[in-house]
Amino acid sequence: MRCTLLTKFLAFVMFAAILLSGCASSGKSVKKEKRPPLPEDTPVSFIYAPMTPIIPETSEYITSIETNAASGGCEAEGAIKYLERQARARGANLIFVRRVDKYITEYTGVYGMSTTTRTCTKFLVDLLANFPGGKNEN
Numbered sequence: 001m002r003c004t005l006l007t008k009f010l011a012f013v014m015f016a017a018i019l020l021s022g023c024a025s026s027g028k029s030v031k032k033e034k035r036p037p038l039p040e041d042t043p044v045s046f047i048y049a050p051m052t053p054i055i056p057e058t059s060e061y062i063t064s065i066e067t068n069a070a071s072g073g074c075e076a077e078g079a080i081k082y083l084e085r086q087a088r089a090r091g092a093n094l095i096f097v098r099r100v101d102k103y104i105t106e107y108t109g110v111y112g113m114s115t116t117t118r119t120c121t122k123f124l125v126d127l128l129a130n131f132p133g134g135k136n137e138n
Contacts, residue, residue, distance in 0.1 A: 035062060035091025035129055042093055044084045045130075049098045059130035062092045067123045069105050074120035076100075083125060092127035099124040 047055070065086055072082030083095055101122045108115045 035060075038088040038091055038093060040088060042088055044087050044093055044095060046080075046095045046097055049096060055096055055126075055128065056094070056130050056132075058132040059094055059128040062090050062127040062129055064098075064124070064126050066125075067121075069118075069120050074105065074118045076121040079121055079123050083123060087127050090127055092129050094128040094130040096126040096128055097123060098126060 065083065067079040067082060072079035087093065087095055101124075103120055103122055104117055105120055106115060106117045
């Protein structure tokens with residue numbers, strides 16, 4: 001069977017249609033304005049999702065953050081302080097902790113003479129603004 005120019009063209013059009021159909025269904029995107037930062041003394045609450053998997057209805061999603069050794073150190077306390085700073089800077093007063101993991105980091109010294117390993121804590125969280133009384137709304 002010979003491939004004619006028309007057959008090649010139709011095959012190309014079908015192939016392009018299949019590729020482009022994957023792009024046709026995009027995710028829902030909500031464009032919102034940036035929230036003003038909160039003062040440093042604003043309390044930030046934590047909700048641990050595996051224990052309380054319900055986000056308050058009055059909250060507004062701002063962003064998700066995943067910590068690592070560079071963003072707060074390996075200790076959980078450092079990561080928590082980092083998350084609180086990030087939340088306030090983005091106008092959030094609620095941190096919804098979706099996942100907490102432990103991982104091992106390894107540092108090899110100069111010329112490979114020594115190796116140091118540390119167990120670090122990593123958080124995956126959603127930052128939320130939750131002001132039920134209407135305070136600090138954009």
